[in-house]
Amino acid sequence: MPLYPYGKKRTIFKEIIPNQIWSFEQLQGIYYVAVPVRLSVIKVPGGLMLFNSLPPTPELLKDLKMLVTKHGPVKEIILPTASGLEHKISLPSLSRLFPDSNLWICPGQWSFPFDLPLDWIGIPSKRTKVLFDDGLPYPDLFEWFSLGPLDIGLGRFQEVSCFHKKSKSLLVTDALIGIESAPPELFDLDPTPLLFHARERGDELLVDNFDSRAKGWRRIVLFASFLRPAKLSIPSVVEVLKNSFRAGLRNPRAHFGIYPFSWEKDWQSSAKNLLSPKGAVVQIAPVLERLVFPRSKETYLAWLDKVASINGLRWLISSHYTAPLRFSRNDAIDLRRKISKKDWAPSKDNWSFLNWLDNKLVDLGVVPADPLKVFKD
Numbered sequence: 547m548p549l550y551p552y553g554k555k556r557t558i559f560k561e562i563i564p565n566q567i568w569s570f571e572q573l574q575g576i577y578y579v580a581v582p583v584r585l586s587v588i589k590v591p592g593g594l595m596l597f598n599s600l601p602p603t604p605e606l607l608k609d610l611k612m613l614v615t616k617h618g619p620v621k622e623i624i625l626p627t628a629s630g631l632e633h634k635i636s637l638p639s640l641s642r643l644f645p646d647s648n649l650w651i652c653p654g655q656w657s658f659p660f661d662l663p664l665d666w667i668g669i670p671s672k673r674t675k676v677l678f679d680d681g682l683p684y685p686d687l688f689e690w691f692s693l694g695p696l697d698i699g700l701g702r703f704q705e706v707s708c709f710h711k712k713s714k715s716l717l718v719t720d721a722l723i724g725i726e727s728a729p730p731e732l733f734d735l736d737p738t739p740l741l742f743h744a745r746e747r748g749d750e751l752l753v754d755n756f757d758s759r760a761k762g763w764r765r766i767v768l769f770a771s772f773l774r775p776a777k778l779s780i781p782s783v784v785e786v787l788k789n790s791f792r793a794g795l796r797n798p799r800a801h802f803g804i805y806p807f808s809w810e811k812d813w814q815s816s817a818k819n820l821l822s823p824k825g826a827v828v829q830i831a832p833v834l835e836r837l838v839f840p841r842s843k844e845t846y847l848a849w850l851d852k853v854a855s856i857n858g859l860r861w862l863i864s865s866h867y868t869a870p871l872r873f874s875r876n877d878a879i880d881l882r883r884k885i886s887k888k889d890w891a892p893s894k895d896n897w898s899f900l901n902w903l904d905n906k907l908v909d910l911g912v913v914p915a916d917p918l919k920v921f922k923d
């Protein structure tokens with residue numbers, strides 16, 4: 547897949563819960579709309595368990611091997627999602643590097659355009675077990691529970707969350723996110739995506755300063771959340787070309803000055819629900835709400851009820867954006883209350899494009915109108 551940063555992936559390694567959980571983050575995205583994706587490592591008896599995968603670059607392997615030397619071998623690798631391609635794509639290469647590990651995968655794996663057997667997509671079936679169907683890893687140490695399944699037409703949406711009792715941390719894949727208003731540290735290694743999106747036109751140079759980085763991040767979050775935010779328009783090809791190929795911008799880094807976006811003056815306010823200057827707000831990602839759960843709010847709330855019942859919950863570790871985030875049972879109850887009251891999967895403003903896309907997919911028969919029907923029958 548043509549995913550940014552096109553073979554030059556950098557990794558940020560952090561200990562996020564002292565002596566218990568570590569995080570590897572890399573950027574993944576398209577056309578400089580890149581957001582952090584996370585692999586979490588949890589200490590288990592005699593070794594390590596990996597929750598989600600990332601491309602095993604030399605940089606990532608160096609730190610992972612350091613953890614192995616200190617805490618023992620990689621014993622389990624978990625693929626906790628049935629549909630999240632960005633979390634699946636590196637599982638084959640990562641699992642080959644740890645041939646003695648066991649793989650645990652979310653039920654209902656599928657591939658497109660053909661539904662292929664696991665081995666054909668690089669997942670070694672001999673050492674792979676299916677979560678719930680074949681048991682669960684370390685049931686004494688973790689509480690495992692599922693969000694979904696839902697029928698999303700091409701396959702199913704399902705993710706398996708796990709609560710690590712010792713560290714009081716809930717690990718999720720896409721179910722919940724929290725985004726800091728400051729750009730993630732990963733962009734310190736190369737702020738180009740931020741600077742690229744901080745401009746108004748293609749003939750502006752990429753300027754690196756605090757404001758450009760913050761502005762670029764805000765726009766990237768809007769893109770990643772709504773695909774086509776309301777305050778964005780696409781200029782004509784003539785207009786785009788008129789501002790392209792200017793001096794200082796004739797290079798691949800600046801995409802040769804080709805910048806096919808135009809933001810309205812008051813675009814800033816349209817990101818206010820996603821980014822708060824007070825810190826990351828734990829929430830459901832708009833894409834998930836509008837494209838996966840638009841007709842199954844109850845399924846999402848049932849999962850949130852389960853989260854709200856976890857004794858001792860203290861941390862949320864999502865596989866995207868910021869982690870760990872403070873998140874207690876009361877926070878889960880508050881979020882549930884907020885979601886119950888809110889206009890779920892709206893269709894106006896920032897949500898218009900997602901709404902259009904969802905309606906189109908239902909009209910074309912790609913997405914079923916009742917995502918639970920197939921599981922009820």
Ligand SMILES: [Fe+2]
Pocket residue numbers: 630632633719720865866
């Ligand atoms: Fe994801």
